[in-house]
Structure formats: structure tokens, C-alpha cells
Amino acid sequence: xxxxxxxxxxxxxxxxxxxxxxxxxxxxxxxxxxxxxxxxxxxxxxxxxxxxxxxxxxxxxxxxxxxxxxxxxxxxxxxxxxxxxxxxxxxxxxxxxxxxxxxxxxxxxxxxxxxxxxxxxxxxxxxxxxxxxxxxxxxxxxxxxxxxxxxxxxxxxxxxxxxxxxxxxxxxxxxxxxxxxxxxxxxxxxxxxxxxxxxxxxxxxxxxxxxxxxxxxxxxxxxxxxxxxxxxxxxxxxxxxxxxxxxxxxxxxxxxxxxxxxxxxxxxxxxxxxxxxxxxxxxxxxxxxxxxxxxxxxxxxxxxxxxxxx
Amino acid sequence: xxxxxxxxxxxxxxxxxxxxxxxxxxxxxxxxxxxxxxxxxxxxxxxxxxxxxxxxxxxxxxxxxxxxxxxxxxxxxxxxxxxxxxxxxxxxxxxxxxxxxxxxxxxxxxxxxxxxxxxxxxxxxxxxxxxxxxxxxxxxxxxxxxxxxxxxxxxxxxxxxxxxxxxxxxxxxxxxxxxxxxxxxxxxxxxxxxxxxxxxxxxxxxxxxxxxxxxxxxxxxxxxxxxxxxxxxxxxxxxxx
Numbered sequence: 001x002x003x004x005x006x007x008x009x010x011x012x013x014x015x016x017x018x019x020x021x022x023x024x025x026x027x028x029x030x031x032x033x034x035x036x037x038x039x040x041x042x043x044x045x046x047x048x049x050x051x052x053x054x055x056x057x058x059x060x061x062x063x064x065x066x067x068x069x070x071x072x073x074x075x076x077x078x079x080x081x082x083x084x085x086x087x088x089x090x091x092x093x094x095x096x097x098x099x100x101x102x103x104x105x106x107x108x109x110x111x112x113x114x115x116x117x118x119x120x121x122x123x124x125x126x127x128x129x130x131x132x133x134x135x136x137x138x139x140x141x142x143x144x145x146x147x148x149x150x151x152x153x154x155x156x157x158x159x160x161x162x163x164x165x166x167x168x169x170x171x172x173x174x175x176x177x178x179x180x181x182x183x184x185x186x187x188x189x190x191x192x193x194x195x196x197x198x199x200x201x202x203x204x205x206x207x208x209x210x211x212x213x214x215x216x217x218x219x220x221x222x223x224x225x226x227x228x229x230x231x232x233x234x235x236x237x238x239x240x241x242x243x244x245x246x247x248x249x250x251x252x253x254x255x256x257x258x259x260x261x262x263x264x265x266x267x268x269x270x271x272x273x274x275x276x277x278x279x280x281x282x283x284x285x286x287x288x289x290x291x292x293x294x295x296x297x298x299x300x301x302x303x304x305x306x307x308x309x310x
Numbered sequence: 311x312x313x314x315x316x317x318x319x320x321x322x323x324x325x326x327x328x329x330x331x332x333x334x335x336x337x338x339x340x341x342x343x344x345x346x347x348x349x350x351x352x353x354x355x356x357x358x359x360x361x362x363x364x365x366x367x368x369x370x371x372x373x374x375x376x377x378x379x380x381x382x383x384x385x386x387x388x389x390x391x392x393x394x395x396x397x398x399x400x401x402x403x404x405x406x407x408x409x410x411x412x413x414x415x416x417x418x419x420x421x422x423x424x425x426x427x428x429x430x431x432x433x434x435x436x437x438x439x440x441x442x443x444x445x446x447x448x449x450x451x452x453x454x455x456x457x458x459x460x461x462x463x464x465x466x467x468x469x470x471x472x473x474x475x476x477x478x479x480x481x482x483x484x485x486x487x488x489x490x491x492x493x494x495x496x497x498x499x500x501x502x503x504x505x506x507x508x509x510x511x512x513x514x515x516x517x518x519x520x521x522x523x524x525x526x527x528x529x530x531x532x533x534x535x536x537x538x539x540x541x542x543x544x545x546x547x548x549x550x551x
Contacts, residue, residue, distance in 0.1 A: 048395045051549045070397045078395040084388035088324055100316040101396045145392070 001026045001153050001183035002047060006056035009042055009207075016042040017053070018207035026152065029179035031198030032187040035305055039207040040187040041081055044155050047185070048078045060153055074103070077146030081157040083138050087131035091122055091141055094130060095148060102149040116144040120174075136167040143174070153183040160193060172197045191298050205305040218300045227293045228264045230276060234285025236260050242283065244275060259288055313398050317406025318413075321380075325414050330379070335418045338372055342422060356433020358426060362443040362518045366483055366511040369447075369454050374475035376414055377458025378468045380407045381541075385466035394549075400542045408459050408538060415451045419444065439520040446517035449530035450510065453537075454479050460537035463544045479510070486512040 002024040009017040017039040024030045032040050045051050047058045049069040057064055063071045086094055095113040104112055117126050120140040125133055130141060139159065146154060159175070160168045175186060175197055188194055194201050195215045203211035203218070211218055227250070232239060240249055243264070251263040266272055273292050280287045325331040346361040353360075384390040393403060423444075429435050457478055462471040484490055486509015491502050506512055510533075513526040 045391075049549075050391060050394050070399065073395060073397040076395070078392075080388065080391040080395070082388060084392055086320070086324075086389055087387070088327055089320075093323075097316060097320050098396070101313055101398060103312075103397065 001061055002155075002185055003059045004043065004047065004056075005058065007043060007046060007053050007058065008055045009039075009046060009051070009053045015207050017046070019056070020204070020207070020209050021056075022202055022209065022212065024153070024183045024185050026183045027179065027181055028200060029175060029184045029186060029198045031194035031201045032185055032204065033191065033194045033201050033301065034187075034189065034204035036189060038204045038305075040204060041157055042207075043204070044078075044157050044185065044187060047072075047155055048076055049073055074149075075151055075153055077149070077151040077154045079139075079142045079146045079154075079156045079159055081161070083142040085130045085138060085141055085145070088129065090127050090129050091117070091133075092126050094141065095144055098145050099148050104149060112148060116148050119147065120144040121170075135162050136164065139163060139167070139171065143171070147178070151182070154178065154185070156184065156186045158187055158189075160188065160190070168193070191301055203301060203304050210304040211300065226266045226268075226271075228266060228273065228276060228291065229293070230262050230264065230290050231255060231259045231288040232262060232280065232285055233257075233259045233288070234280070235283050236262075236285075238283045239279060239285060242279060244272070244279075246272070247276075313402040314406045314409070317398070317403050318410050321407050321410030322413055325376075325410060330376075331414050331417075334372065334376060334414065335421060338368065338418050339421055341368060343425065346425060350429075356429050356435045358429055358435065358440055358443065361422075361425060362447070363515075365447055366450060366514050369451055370479045370483055371476060373415060373451055373454040374458045374461075374472045374479065376411050377455050377475065378462055378471040380411060380459055381463040381545075382465050382468045382471045386468075394545075400545045404459070404463075404538060404541050404545070408456065408541075411455055411459070412452060415455060416448060419447050419451065436520065439518065442520040442522060443518035445522070446514045449517065449527070449534075450514045453510065453530050453533035456534040456537035456541075457482075460541045460544065463541045482508065482510045485509050 004023070005021050007017050007020045008015070020039070020043060022030070032043070034040050042051070046053050046065065047060070049065050049072055052065070057066055058072075059065070060072045060075045063075065065072050086097075089097065092113060095116055096109055099109040099112055100106075117123055120143055122137065122140055122144065125137050125141075130138065133141065139162075143156075143159065146156070156175070160171050163171065172193065175184060178184060179199070186197065198215065200212070200214055201218060202209055228247075236252070240252075243249070246266050246268045247264045248267075249262060250265050251261075253261050255261045264276070271292060273290055276290060277287065342361060342364065345364050346358075349360055381390070384393060426435075426440050426444075429440075430437075454475075458471070458475040461475045461478065462468075465471050465474075486506045491505050494501050494505065507529070513529050516523060517526050
């Protein structure tokens, strides 16, 4: 639905987006993840035709941003970062105005505006001026504006920034709900959010795509190592000597009550916790703690985005 | 056309929902009426000439005050992001906004018609001259407004838009005046007709004599269309930057 091909955008000598390509299919929520200033907003602004790239192109439903910018915008709903709106208008007037410029037939506008007010739970604010609304309600008006023409593709630039936890959950629920049929590209710099909301994550840093995949895939490709931490009491030397080959002792330090805290890395990502337990029993030791950690999305993110700085 | 109309109605509402339009209309009417009636009863001539001679000088300051917010405000608040993400052509937005501002000005000018009625009740003015002058006011205002619109599209600061517009309009008004042309001497004399042709007020005074000359009309149409075209271009250019 949304195809981005080899996009490059420079502002003066800074390269904001560097040869970025990806696609978003219908029924897919794609999280666009990266530190601030990585090029998320620039990419999104190019897709919506607000700016043009130096090279490369973007297509929505086969329509090219260079050839048919107006057609592309018809197919998209866009929520800009920081949600600029016309503050002097009331919510109903504003949505009515958007419906008109979106080309919704005059006789359907009323019903459509009412529907959006319902979908985005704006009933209590319908006749208030937008300038009087709180951050959360503004964001909902922004979403209502993006959804009013029922677009097949949505581009949401940090839709949850500045909201309280309840509102964040609500927006995420709405995004997941919409993502069942629509193609959604949704940017955030919060890992947990991408993890919970998206089917697929694109990690961007310094204008380059540095990682792509489902939250699970990304975590797995992290370092290919799992980390076990144990607290062991007994003959530590014979324990370490008899460790199977895929384990390595990363750290070992004496703890309280005769226990030794150890961190072991394992080159195999399968779960080998049982081997450690059996070995402890074999050397006549005792175990107080045994836990296995896989690399989290956070580790992946930090590792991938660190590469760009070096 | 539906898009132009939607933008037009939205902009017009923003003018009339806020105090901008009312302040503009009231101050404009107060100043023109005061300047007019100050001498009208002393001179005892049933003519609106003194009224129309001050119009170009008032428009120089008043019209940039109407046009300054058209684009600068959108850029400042970031709402142009939203505006440009909708399926609108640049010219539709430019035209809609321009026509809304023009409406504010035309309404103001129409509200000065009671002055003409007073003059008509007290004497026998030349109606042809008055009608011609009103037409001249509309053409003059339309051109100044187009210049102001273009300047507003270049900046995100309304005050900057206002000041630059006033300077440019003042330059265009003064350039055809004897004040400037008398300095064009020696080989520069050949520039005099051009300077006079360029002068905003010269064309206005020839229309307000009641002579509708196609050269004046073409001048104003050019001076309206060119800045609006440049506005469309400047908005397109900001996307490539």
C-alpha cells in the first residue's frame, strides 16, 4: 500500500534521509522507530507530499508522489507531529471543513462528522473551540481529521507523544483496531510502544534504515547470545570446568552466605537452563537463582543506533 | 472550485470570528471619514476628490495589515502541514485565501458609500467620477493585497510580512510621483515614463478621473496576477527546499 523506494533527502549539507526503502501492506501496523532527529518525520512528510526528496520516490496504492501528489494525499490520512489545528474553529466546524476539502459529498458531511466525533470520543467537546481543548483531546481531533475520509493508509507522526498513560492506551487500541484493514505507518521513539502496537518495526538512525522485522525477530537477531545469571554454592571450580562448551563465564563474584554470583553467556539461543541445573546437582552444589535473559528490543535498538554514531 | 470555496469560507470566518476584520473596518472608516469631512464643509464643493486622493496612502498601511496573516500565521502554528496534506492544489489554497482577504477590503470600501450619498444629497457631484474612483479603489486594493499575500508566503513572522509589504507598496506608490521622477535627470530621463507607468497611484488617479483606460486595467490585472502566481511558486518551492 505504502511503498518507499530509495528515498534520499538532504537539507543543505545534512542528509536527513539516506536511501530508505520499505513497504507497508494493508492490514499491517508498521512502527517507525528511531531516536529524535533520525529522519522519521522527514520520511513521513515526503510520503504525504509536504516536501519532495532529492532522489527516490514513494507510492501509495501505486500512485507516485511525483506524478499524482493530489491522488496520493486523497488516499492518506496524516497526523502531523505536535498536532497543529485551526484553534479558532470549533471541533464540529473544523471537521466539517476537513470533510469538505476532502471531497466528501455535502449531504454526507454531517453524518461523517458525527461518526468521527463518536469514534474519537469527542462528544463532550463537539462545540468547543479547539484552542480550549487539552492535549489529549487535540490529539483525538487530529486523528478524527486523519480518519474522516476513511483512508486506506494512515501516516501518524508520534500520535502518543505528550499524552497520559490512559490516553496512550486508548490511542494504541484505536491504532491496532484500524490496523486490521488499513496500512498504518506510525512513528515513535518509545520502544515499548512499538513492541506492543506494531506488526513490524523499522529502526531508523541518522537517516538510514538499520533494522527491520517483527519485534520478536529483531530481538532474536540482537546478538545471537543468551545470558544466564545464577547464584551458586559449592565447588565452583569443578562447576566451571565441567560446563558444556557453549557456555562461557562472563563474570563471577563472591556473594553473601557463601554463594557465588555468576553470569554465563551461551552461544546457542535455545534454552539450556536444565543443563546448568543438572550440572549443579552433579557437582553437589546448590543453586539459589537461575534465570535466562534474551536480548530485548531495547538492546537491539541501542546496538543498532549506536553503530551510526561511531 | 469547491476547494477554493471551502478555503474561502474558512478564511472569511477566521477574519470575522476574530476582531481583525472589525478593527480594520472601523479604523479605516473612521480615518477616511474624518479626513474627508475635515475639509468638506469648508471647501463647499460637492466632490469626493479629497476622499479618493487619500485612499492610496491609507491602503499602503491598511491592506498589508489584512494580508500579513494569510500565510505567515499558518507557517507559525504549523497548520500549513495539515493544509498541505489535504488533496488541494496550491493555487486553490492561494486563491481561496486571497479572495477572503479581498472580501474584507471590498466590504470596507462598500461601507464608505454612505459618504457618496451624503455628497449627493448636499450637491450635484459627477457620478461618473465617483463610480470610476470606486472601481479604481477595488483595482488598487486588489493589487496591493496580492503583493501582501506574496510577502506573507515568504515568512513565518506577521510583523515582518507587514513591514516588508508596506515598504514595497510604498516604493511602488512613490516611484511614479514627481518626488522621484524629478531626480531622474540627464541620461536617466528615459526612465521617467517607465517610473510613471510603474507607479501605483498614477494609474489610480487616471481611473479616478473617470477615464477607464485599458492600459490602467491591464496594469492592475498584471500587478494582481503576478504576485499571486509568485505565491503559488513560493509555496511549491518551499516543498523542494
